[in-house]
Amino acid sequence: MQRSPLAPSVFPSLIPVNGVTLSTLAAGIKYPDRDDMMLAVFEPGTTAAGVFTKSLTAGAPVHCCRRNLKTGTARAVIVNSGNANAFTGRRGDLHVMQTCDAVADTLGCDSSDVFVASTGVIGELLPIDKVLDGIPELYSGLCDDHWEASAKAIMTTDTFAKGATVQTSIGGQSVVISGFAKGSGMIAPDMATMLAFIFTDAAIPANILQELLVETNNVSFNSITVDSDTSTSDTCLLFATGGACNSVPSSIEDNDFSLFRKALCELMEDLAVQVVRDGEGASKLIKVTVSGANTDDAAKTVAKSIANSPLVKTAIAGEDANWGRVVMAVGKSGELADRDKLKIKMGGILITQNGQVIEGYDESLVTEHLKGQEITIDADLGIGSGSSIVWTCDLTHGYVEINADYRS
Amino acid sequence: MQRSPLAPSVFPSLIPVNGVTLSTLAAGIKYPDRDDMMLAVFEPGTTAAGVFTKSLTAGAPVHCCRRNLKTGTARAVIVNSGNANAFTGRRGDLHVMQTCDAVADTLGCDSSDVFVASTGVIGELLPIDKVLDGIPELYSGLCDDHWEASAKAIMTTDTFAKGATVQTSIGGQSVVISGFAKGSGMIAPDMATMLAFIFTDAAIPANILQELLVETNNVSFNSITVDSDTSTSDTCLLFATGGACNSVPSSIEDNDFSLFRKALCELMEDLAVQVVRDGEGASKLIKVTVSGANTDDAAKTVAKSIANSPLVKTAIAGEDANWGRVVMAVGKSGELADRDKLKIKMGGILITQNGQVIEGYDESLVTEHLKGQEITIDADLGIGSGSSIVWTCDLTHGYVEINADYRS
Numbered sequence: 001m002q003r004s005p006l007a008p009s010v011f012p013s014l015i016p017v018n019g020v021t022l023s024t025l026a027a028g029i030k031y032p033d034r035d036d037m038m039l040a041v042f043e044p045g046t047t048a049a050g051v052f053t054k055s056l057t058a059g060a061p062v063h064c065c066r067r068n069l070k071t072g073t074a075r076a077v078i079v080n081s082g083n084a085n086a087f088t089g090r091r092g093d094l095h096v097m098q099t100c101d102a103v104a105d106t107l108g109c110d111s112s113d114v115f116v117a118s119t120g121v122i123g124e125l126l127p128i129d130k131v132l133d134g135i136p137e138l139y140s141g142l143c144d145d146h147w148e149a150s151a152k153a154i155m156t157t158d159t160f161a162k163g164a165t166v167q168t169s170i171g172g173q174s175v176v177i178s179g180f181a182k183g184s185g186m187i188a189p190d191m192a193t194m195l196a197f198i199f200t201d202a203a204i205p206a207n208i209l210q211e212l213l214v215e216t217n218n219v220s221f222n223s224i225t226v227d228s229d230t231s232t233s234d235t236c237l238l239f240a241t242g243g244a245c246n247s248v249p250s251s252i253e254d255n256d257f258s259l260f261r262k263a264l265c266e267l268m269e270d271l272a273v274q275v276v277r278d279g280e281g282a283s284k285l286i287k288v289t290v291s292g293a294n295t296d297d298a299a300k301t302v303a304k305s306i307a308n309s310p311l312v313k314t315a316i317a318g319e320d321a322n323w324g325r326v327v328m329a330v331g332k333s334g335e336l337a338d339r340d341k342l343k344i345k346m347g348g349i350l351i352t353q354n355g356q357v358i359e360g361y362d363e364s365l366v367t368e369h370l371k372g373q374e375i376t377i378d379a380d381l382g383i384g385s386g387s388s389i390v391w392t393c394d395l396t397h398g399y400v401e402i403n404a405d406y407r408s
Numbered sequence: 409m410q411r412s413p414l415a416p417s418v419f420p421s422l423i424p425v426n427g428v429t430l431s432t433l434a435a436g437i438k439y440p441d442r443d444d445m446m447l448a449v450f451e452p453g454t455t456a457a458g459v460f461t462k463s464l465t466a467g468a469p470v471h472c473c474r475r476n477l478k479t480g481t482a483r484a485v486i487v488n489s490g491n492a493n494a495f496t497g498r499r500g501d502l503h504v505m506q507t508c509d510a511v512a513d514t515l516g517c518d519s520s521d522v523f524v525a526s527t528g529v530i531g532e533l534l535p536i537d538k539v540l541d542g543i544p545e546l547y548s549g550l551c552d553d554h555w556e557a558s559a560k561a562i563m564t565t566d567t568f569a570k571g572a573t574v575q576t577s578i579g580g581q582s583v584v585i586s587g588f589a590k591g592s593g594m595i596a597p598d599m600a601t602m603l604a605f606i607f608t609d610a611a612i613p614a615n616i617l618q619e620l621l622v623e624t625n626n627v628s629f630n631s632i633t634v635d636s637d638t639s640t641s642d643t644c645l646l647f648a649t650g651g652a653c654n655s656v657p658s659s660i661e662d663n664d665f666s667l668f669r670k671a672l673c674e675l676m677e678d679l680a681v682q683v684v685r686d687g688e689g690a691s692k693l694i695k696v697t698v699s700g701a702n703t704d705d706a707a708k709t710v711a712k713s714i715a716n717s718p719l720v721k722t723a724i725a726g727e728d729a730n731w732g733r734v735v736m737a738v739g740k741s742g743e744l745a746d747r748d749k750l751k752i753k754m755g756g757i758l759i760t761q762n763g764q765v766i767e768g769y770d771e772s773l774v775t776e777h778l779k780g781q782e783i784t785i786d787a788d789l790g791i792g793s794g795s796s797i798v799w800t801c802d803l804t805h806g807y808v809e810i811n812a813d814y815r816s
Contacts (some may be wrong), residue, residue, distance in 0.1 A: 008459035057739030057747055087735045087747065089764030122732025123765055217808075227718045228636070230740035293656025294461075309719070310635045310803075311811055318812025326531025327495045331465030337493065339465055356497030357531055395718075397808050403719055404804075 004371045006244030006277040006285050006393070009162040013148035014178040015049035019241025023141035024153040027134040029127055030082025030120060030165045033398035037131070038079045040109065040197065046073035046241045048115065049210040051217045053234030059086030061116040062235060064096045068112045072206025074239055075113040076103050079193060081182070082083055083145040085118040085126045086232040088141050093130045100133050117235045119182065125251060130139035151180035154195055157402060158184045164298050167264035171256035173246035175202040177267050181236075183226065183275040184193040191306035196221060196236040196271055202260060203242035204249060212261060213238045214356075219374055220268035221408055222299070226279035227399070228308040235279055276391045281398025285391065286375045293386035299334040300388035305333035313395035316375055321366040323351050333354075348376065413569040414685040414693050414781055415803070422555035422573040422586040422658025425667035427451035431549035433563040435542040437535055438490025438528060443561035445539070447486045447546040448605065449515065454649045456482035456523065457618040461642030467494030469524040472504045473643060476520045482612025482647055483521040484511050485605060486546075488511035488564050489590075493526040493534045494640040510543050525643045527590065527603050528564050559588035561604055565810060566592045570682035575673035579664035581654035583610040585675050585783045589644075591634065591683040604629060604644040604679055607724075610668060612657060613649035617721030619660045621667060628676035631706045631708070632799045635688035635807070636716040684733045686798045689806025692724055693782050699795040701753075701789040706743040707789075707796035713741035714785060724783055726779055729774040733760050756784065 019042055024035040047187055050069050052062045068074075078099060085092050098115040117124065151161035165178040179198030192386075204212070213236070221236055249257040288307045291301035306312055309329040315322040316385055326344050331339050340355035347369025369375065375394075429452055432443040458477050460470050476482075486507060494501050509524040515522075524536065559569035573586040587606030612620070621644070629644055657665040685693055696715045701707035714720055717737040723730040734752050738745050746762035755777025757765055777783065783802075 002518065054734070054742075055739035056743075056745045057735050057750070082733075087732060087760070087764065089762060090642035091764065121730075122735055123760070126730075145754060191725075229717050229736060231717045232736050232739055240607075309637050309638045310807070314808050314811035320812065322529075324492075324532075327465050327530055328463070328637060328640050331461075331640055333464075334462075336466045340497070342465070352495070352531070354497060356495065356499065356533075369814075395808060396812075397805050399718070400722050400725065400803060400805050401456075401806060402738070403722035404728065 002159065004278045004282055005281055006161045010367060011148050011151065012163055012165055014163050015167060015176045016144040017176050017178050017199040018048060018242065018243030021142040021144050022146035022150045023138045024149045025134045025138050026148060027080070027130045028260055029080050029130055032386050035149060036081045037134050037138060037202065038150045038153040038354060039076060039142070040137040040150070041076045041142055042074055043241050043243060044075065045211050046239055047204060047206040048072050049206065049213040049238045051213055051236050052120060053231055055230055055232045057087060057232050058264055059084050059118060059232045060088060060092035060096045061085055061118045062233060063093070064100065064132045065117070065235060065237070067114050067358055068115055072114055073113055074115060075107055075109040077117065077180045077237060078103055079117045079195065080131060081153050081156050082120040083118060083124055083126050084120045084233045086121065086122045087333055088125050095126045098128060099131055102132050106135055106139050108111050115237055118231070119154065122232055146179060147180065154182045154294045156182065157280060158278050160278055162278065163270055164267045164270040166263045166267050168259050170202055170246040170249065170260050173244055175200060175244040175246055175260065177264055179271060181271040181275055184278040184280055193231045195233070195352045198238045198268070200397050201243035202240050203244065204240040208249060208252055209238060209240055212264065215252070216268045219265065220272040224272045224276050225304060225307050226276060226393060250353045273391055276393050279393035280402045282393030282397040284373055284375050284394045285394050286316055286377060286393060287392045287393065289376065290381065291387040292381040292383060294384040295386040296337055296388055299386040300390065301335050302333045302381065303390035304377065305329045307390045309391035312366060313392070316370065317396045318366065319364050319370040319393035321346060321370060326377060326379060333343055336383060337381055338383055343380040345378040346376065371401050410567065412567045412686045412691055414689055417620035419556050419559065420570050420571055420573055422571050422747040423575060424552040425584050425586050425649065426651030427454060428607045429550040429552050430558045430735060431546045432554060432557045433542045433546050435538045437488050437538055443557060443814065444489045445542050445546060446558045446561040447484060447550070449484045450482055450647055451649050451651060452483065454482050454647055455480055455612060455614040455617050456521055457614065457646045458623040459621055459644050461639055463638055463640045465495060465640050467492050467526060468496060468500035468504045469493055469642045470641060471528045472645060473523050473525070473645070473687065476523055479520055481521055482523060483515055483517040485523040485525065485645060485650065486511055486538060487603065489562050489564050490528040490662065491526060491534050492528050492530045492641045495532065495548055496529045496533050501532060504572070504759060506536060506541055510537035511541050514543055514547050520738060523645055525603050525641070527528065527562065527641050529642055529709070531706065547564050550764045555586060555588065562590045564590065564794045565688060566590050566686050568686055570679055570686065570698055572675045572678040575674050578610055578654040578657065578668050581652055583608060583652040583654055585672055587675060589679040589683055591690055591735055592686040603641070606646045608648050608677070609651035610648050611652065612648040616647060616657060616660055617648055620672065624673045624676045625727065627673065628680040628797045631714060631797060632680045632684050633715050636800060650694045681799055682799050685799035688810045690801030690805040691804050692802045694800045695784045696798045696800065697784065698788045699789045700792060702744055702792040703794040704796055707794040708798065709743050710738055710741045710789065711798035713737045714787065715800035718803055719745055722777065724803035725804045727778040729771050730777060732767065734785060734787060744791060746791055751788040751790060753786040803805045
């Protein structure tokens with residue numbers, strides 16, 4: 001698979017997180033000659049938060065993570081690529097339990113402190129022997145600098161590894177956040193993207209960590225879409241080891257906490273946009289901003305209607321300034337709109353107002369913008385103060401190519 | 409544009425409808441060297457019914473039709489292709505009024521008895537002089553056998569003309585229904601498909617005609633989707649001239665009326681499926697049947713979730729029996745489902761039950777079915793008695809090709 005033209009030039013150098021060790025392995029689950037398992041182990045005392053797909057046919061690992069999150073503590077997360085362990089019936093559930101038990105035995109911890117995620121083909125049984133056999137080798141390979149290898153091990157059709165890192169502080173004490181994620185099709189996350197794992201050495205109680213993740217997820221992974229299809233495996237987990245020994249925040253609104261909150265938000269947005277940059281077949285990154293809606297939720301519905309429209313996405317792929325399709329997508333969203341108040345811009349250039357194209361509209365300026373790799377579409381509904389940003393990519397021959405025979 | 413591989417071999421010979429005359433013209437609105445205007449004129453006493461896009465950015469002609477439907481009577485419908493007259497502001501509204509007035513003057517009827525429909529690019533002003541100049545020539549060319557020419561004149565990216573005809577009876581009196589429609593992108597009708605015009609010589613009061621159209625539209629044009637994008641121009645009009653002098657039905661439930669009702673339903677389904685057969689880039693027709701849902705509406709939501717999934721549609725294009733994507737689409741629909749009760753069939757072959765793939769599943773049988781041109785997907789949710797059928801087509805390179813530069 002060719003590397004996405006929208007890929008960043010290098011994988012960022014992720015700062016190790018005090019209390020986190022990582023290991024990867026080529027277990028031969030589906031892909032030959034590459035790592036396809038990842039284990040991260042945390043110091044005792046680590047707290048955990050998670051958001052998951054809203055799919056009613058969610059995979060077995062998602063159910064397990066939801067259960068294990070109840071205690072708010074974590075000692076490990078184990079991940080495989082190449083097989084989603086979704087729609088695999090009671091045997092799939094059993095395989096997840098066996099995996100948790102084996103990791104717990106190895107670490108000497110409780111099974112409920114082990115989290116599991118799987119990504120890949122839906123409906124095939126996990127080769128559980130390969131998974132279980134891999135655990136001792138994964139354990140013996142743990143060290144604090146396997147970040148890029150871990151980001152690579154969880155990839156499926158991704159063409160580049162996605163990571164982000166930031167140093168910030170809580171109450172004057174320096175803390176680190178590092179994380180990685182994978183896409184890159186079946187991306188219209190309804191709680192989180194397919195898989196994302198974020199680690200910090202900050203000390204943060206589990207209930208605050210969860211509140212923080214829901215908030216930041218909403219404007220990052222829940223604000224991207226590649227193809228409008230929601231995965232059965234969407235999982236975003238955030239672990240806080242406490243290794244930084246910062247003063248513990250008393251609530252999400254704690255003043256000492258504001259820098260961290262902002263830094264986490266930016267890191268998650270960075271990872272989410274990387275997922276879109278690697279959207280299957282993507283040749284252009286599209287940022288859709290909707291303002292002037294009745295509410296923020298209404299703005300997001302309209303933004304997703306634009307971002308998910310195959311006709312908008314193919315027009316952008318063809319560098320065709322067909323703004324009429326943006327009008328169509330606003331109209332079909334079901335949210336309140338008024339033809340005569342709608343303003344549309346592409347590349348910052350005003351195209352419509354008063355219910356029609358502006359006088360003296362010069363399409364060549366918009367066409368020039370569309371030749372670039374980073375496209376902006378702004379729709380101001382002009383009826384309220386709700387706003388939202390959604391990122392997507394264009395719909396190209398590459399998408400059809402990749403998905404017409406994904407399993408072969 | 410190459411003719412769709414799913415096209416019927418010939419345009420059916422439409423039976424003339426007593427009280428209807430038709431005419432077409434090459435007015436040069438957008439396409440060179442082909443008819444792009446159509447006028448149908450009806451005898452006095454004709455009743456009319458209509459269903460339209462639910463888009464909040466609907467085109468000017470849609471607003472006009474909605475207004476003129478209030479009287480329940482009709483004398484003419486005038487249609488152009490190549491320009492949707494949508495999002496054209498107050499000048500667009502004015503152009504529709506000028507068109508109605510000009511046709512009304514020519515016929516000597518009331519402007520409110522004239523219906524207008526436009527299809528094509530959104531956001532460009534209609535070349536109104538060409539439209540108005542064409543009316544006298546259209547009028548002088550009216551005759552009762554221009555059916556195929558009319559079906560062709562309303563085409564945009566359609567690769568074949570779509571028509572259907574049936575002879576039935578009301579209370580023993582023979583009556584005729586003939587109609588034509590056009591697609592073929594931006595097809596996820598929310599009240600009707602882009603354009604469809606159906607004519608009968610039956611005598612049917614306007615209120616009954618409207619009730620009948622809503623009922624039959626729901627299981628025909630409202631049950632198809634090509635690309636999940638809802639047009640600003642969707643219009644389906646049904647005209648009844650009364651030329652057959654049948655006994656007038658007293659209600660939609662009238663016993664004498666049951667044959668006609670069934671015949672109309674079949675004719676509309678026929679036209680709707682023709683629109684899907686000409687879906688942009690379509691190489692396979694897909695019939696999605698959902699049963700065992702809580703309600704018929706829930707079944708339709710699930711069926712549309714499957715039919716609109718780019719991942720399901722690209723898998724079918726690639727003749728890949730990736731049924732896991734059907735599971736995904738059921739899960740993301742938001743409707744109640746139970747993994748362990750869901751049964752999925754493709755080509756009538758049972759693939760899953762009890763929450764996993766069946767024992768001894770032979771994928772080669774499903775792959776063989778997928779090599780054909782008419783694909784069936786059945787999902788039995790196993791929790792109720794609601795059911796629904798939705799037709800769609802696959803998502804191919806052809807779709808991207810056509811839409812990446814539609815306007816050039």
